[in-house]
Every structure is written in C-alpha cells, then in structure tokens.
Amino acid sequence: MSSPANSLCGFLASSIGRKWIVAFTGLILVGFIAGHLTGNLLVFAGQDALNAYAAFLHNFLHGGAIWIARCVLLGSVVAHIYFTILLTRANRAAREQRYAVEVTQKASSGSKWMILSGLLILTFVIFHLLHYTVRVGAGFQDLPLDSEGHFDVYRMLILGFSNVWVSTFYVISIAMLSWHLSHGVSSMFQTLGISTPNTRQLFDRIALGFSVLTFAGYTSIPLAVLTGWVA
Amino acid sequence: MVSIKGQPNLLHLTLKIWRQDGPDDKGHFVDIDAPGIPTSASFLEMLDIINERLIGEGKDPVAFDHDCREGICGMCSLVINGVAHGPEKATTTCQLHMRSFKDGDTIHIEPFRAKAFPVIKDLAVDRSAFDSIIRGGGYISVRTGAAPEANNTPIPKPVADAAFDAAACIGCGACVAACKNASAMLFVAAKAGQLNSLPQGQAERTARSLGMVQAMDKAGFGNCTNQYECEAACPKEIDRSWITRLNRSYTAAFARKSLL
Numbered sequence A: 001m002s003s004p005a006n007s008l009c010g011f012l013a014s015s016i017g018r019k020w021i022v023a024f025t026g027l028i029l030v031g032f033i034a035g036h037l038t039g040n041l042l043v044f045a046g047q048d049a050l051n052a053y054a055a056f057l058h059n060f061l062h063g064g065a066i067w068i069a070r071c072v073l074l075g076s077v078v079a080h081i082y083f084t085i086l087l088t089r090a091n092r093a094a095r096e097q098r099y100a101v102e103v104t105q106k107a108s109s110g111s112k113w114m115i116l117s118g119l120l121i122l123t124f125v126i127f128h129l130l131h132y133t134v135r136v137g138a139g140f141q142d143l144p145l146d147s148e149g150h151f152d153v154y155r156m157l158i159l160g161f162s163n164v165w166v167s168t169f170y171v172i173s174i175a176m177l178s179w180h181l182s183h184g185v186s187s188m189f190q191t192l193g194i195s196t197p198n199t200r201q202l203f204d205r206i207a208l209g210f211s212v213l214t215f216a217g218y219t220s221i222p223l224a225v226l227t228g229w230v231a
Numbered sequence B: 001m002v003s004i005k006g007q008p009n010l011l012h013l014t015l016k017i018w019r020q021d022g023p024d025d026k027g028h029f030v031d032i033d034a035p036g037i038p039t040s041a042s043f044l045e046m047l048d049i050i051n052e053r054l055i056g057e058g059k060d061p062v063a064f065d066h067d068c069r070e071g072i073c074g075m076c077s078l079v080i081n082g083v084a085h086g087p088e089k090a091t092t093t094c095q096l097h098m099r100s101f102k103d104g105d106t107i108h109i110e111p112f113r114a115k116a117f118p119v120i121k122d123l124a125v126d127r128s129a130f131d132s133i134i135r136g137g138g139y140i141s142v143r144t145g146a147a148p149e150a151n152n153t154p155i156p157k158p159v160a161d162a163a164f165d166a167a168a169c170i171g172c173g174a175c176v177a178a179c180k181n182a183s184a185m186l187f188v189a190a191k192a193g194q195l196n197s198l199p200q201g202q203a204e205r206t207a208r209s210l211g212m213v214q215a216m217d218k219a220g221f222g223n224c225t226n227q228y229e230c231e232a233a234c235p236k237e238i239d240r241s242w243i244t245r246l247n248r249s250y251t252a253a254f255a256r257k258s259l260l
C-alpha cells in the first residue's frame, strides 16, 4: 500500500526517510559511545572517582534519569537495527543478478560490511548488558560494598576484565564498533544533509579520529586490567 | 584468421560478452575471439566490427544501446571489466577507445544490472524507470507567451554554474550500474538539484523533491549507502554533494508538508 509522501508513514516508507532515521539514531548512539567512554575512563582516576560517578548515574533525578536514558537508547537501537535491516534487504533485492566482475573504486572496507559489523556489535551489546548491567554469573554479587556503601563498580570491572577470554571478546567487539563508525560517522553527516564539498574532508577526518579514539579509549580499560596497571 | 600479435595498431582480444534473449531468459557469457581490432576504434566501433563478423557468419549480432556516439545523449551503457562505461575516468562507453586496452586482453562486457533496469536483449537494458522519476518531478510554472526579458530573473553566477554542473547529467544510469545497491540517488539528486537551485524551480520545489523520491522508490531502485561508487563511475562527474542536497531538500519538504 502506498501512503502519501507527506505523512509520517510515507516518510518512514521512503528511502531517504528510513536512512534519516538510521542516521539520527546513529547520532544518538554515537553520543552515547562518547559519553560512556568519558565516564568509563574515570577508572584511571581511581576507585572513588569511578564509584561516585556510577552512583551519580544511578541516583540522578531520584534514579529516573538512568531509566530515561535506557529507554532512549533502547528505542534508538531497535529503530536503528529495524531500519538498517529493511534497507539492506531492499538493497539486495534491487540488484538481483550480480556482476561477474566486481570492482570497487571508492567504497571503504568498513562501508561494505556495515550489516556484519552491526550485528556483531549487537551480539556484544547483549553480552555486555548481561555481564555488567544484569550481572549474570561472574560472582559480582559477592563483592563487598565500597567505603561509601555503594556497589563497587571498580572492583566489578577489575574482576570482569581479569578473565582473558572476556577481555579478548571486548577488544574484538570494540574493533568491530570502530570499524562500523569509521564509515558510519562520515555517512551520518551526508545522510543528515550537513556535509558540503568544503566540509567533507573535515567530516571524514572526524569519523576516522572518532573511531580511532573509540578503539584506543575502550580497549585501554581491559588492557590496563590485564597488564595489572589498574588493580 | 592469422594472428596479428605484435602489430602495434591492431589488438587481438578475447571478449566475454553477456548474451540474453530477453527479460525472462537466464542469460550467459559467450567467449568471442576478436583479432584485428584497431586501437583507434571506439569501444562501440569495436562491437560494430564484432557484429559485422557475426552477421557474416550468419549469427545473431550482439544488441547494445547507443545513439549520439559523442558522449552527450546518455544512450550508451555497458559494464566493462566491472566498471560502468569502462576504465577511463569521466568517459562514456562511446568515447572510450580501444587504445585503453592492451593486446591479448580479456574483456568482460556485461549489461547495467539492476532490477529497475530489466535487460531487453543482450547488453541493451530498459532505463524507462528514469523517465518515471522525471515525470514524478512534475512541471515548473512559467509564463507562456512572448519570450521573457532575459534579465528579469537575476541568477547569481555561482548558482547558475552549480545548476549547470547538475544539468550535465545525461541520464545514462551508470550511477545505478555502479552502486552495489542499484540506487538511483545520484541521478535523482542531479535532476532535482538542478531545478531546486534555480529561481524558476522554487514554486514547485517541495512537490518535486517528494515526487521524484517517491517515483524512485516505486521503480525498485536501492537505497544510498554513501559509498560514492556512483560518483566514481559518472561520465559527467556529478558530485556527491547533490545527494547531500537531495537528502536535505527531501527532509525539509516532508517537514514543510506535514508539520506546517
């Protein structure tokens, strides 16, 4: 059924409308990636700093803020995945028969594997939430409270990353995320209609810089635990 | 036929040409031994030579699209060794010459492949989906009658130049052929952008942006994933920034129509 182009359904059924949703939810998720990293790096400022930050997140707006953030993030992830799957399927259908000789002139490797890197990120997100948010298994429940009487996030983190397999999985997943973002961030500026011939190079550099920082920042934590730098 | 290897002005090639009887035929590659191809021939003239030989042997010539043969009509197509319009940058197949190839080369020749561009026969495809997009854009309002005074509608030089860059699109469909998603965004963006840039195009700007994108989606083209293979293949070097503008004008048109 075709809906008029000027209704919300029309927008969500259109190619550009769907991509806009992917880019906008991508922007929200990128914001989260940046914020989450900044907070996590407090681990290098010591046990008190990290635990105080964690307590702040849990108590801000009487504990309401974290639920608002969780809802926004969950909604973004679901919409991002739903629309990227729709788009990817339509893209495959639009080229029924492939070329015998396939040549890539401009596309980056990251851009060609977005659905793969994305689905691997999804697997990681599920594992990560079960690991540190729901705290399934791993013995986190038995940790003593910290000196302020808060749940000891710092100790949990060290216990979690002391497992080499867990840390390896984190590093590989962060590599996937950075790969996803090396294309995703520059693509986002194009889809949202912000890029221009004069700013294009800048946005490409921002994308590269952001993915390198994401990789270096997030992997520094499990590596610091494994090497005993943070203990 | 005698081998002409070593003669500098003639090439001995192996062609792997896609043959397909019609839209419903499965199609397959046929190997054709092609000695004696002058380096001065254009790619289409090379196919003419092959067809003369096939006709001489009582065989069915290879169907391919062409018209002006001077790089301005957008009728020629072909994906040559995996690249739409072949290896030379900013060059249509009709302007590609055999001196771009080496003696002994094997050349794969395939039609533009997209669900929205069904094969008519062999290498000829039906690109009328592009016409449906142009129709989707509708009309522009102009006062008819005597020709208007040329200076009545001032257009700044940069705007005129930009609109002209977009107008350079010859609608050949190489963007669709090159895109892994068979997306028509570069074409649609150039055609919408040309009119959206100019004062004469302002009255119907909203309807045009919505209408052309809707027609594009309806025709079964894919979605742009911002990889710019289209830009690399475009014989007229249409810039990706037209796609940025279309993303912007479509979203703005939707907002204007639905929210205001």
Ligand code: HEM
Pocket (backbone or CB within 6 Å): A019, A022, A023, A026, A027, A029, A030, A033, A080, A081, A084, A085, A087, A088, A114, A115, A117, A118, A119, A121, A122, A180, A181, A183, A184, A185, A187, A188, A189, A191, A192, B224, B225, B226
């Ligand atoms: C924290 C997680 C994620 C972040 C930060 C993120 C970020 C982004 C960004 C910024 C874009 C660019 C949007 C655009 O092209 O304009 C994008 C595109 C994409 N994302 Fe994600 N993403 C995440 C998770 C996922 C997941 C779980 C999937 C799984 C299906 C996925 C699949 C895709 C695909 C297929 C595209 C390409 C869309 C296109 O090229 O048009 N992403 N992502």
Ligand code: FES
Pocket (backbone or CB within 6 Å): B065, B066, B067, B068, B069, B070, B071, B072, B073, B074, B075, B076, B092, B093, B094, B095, B170
């Ligand atoms: S035949 Fe007219 S552009 Fe090639």
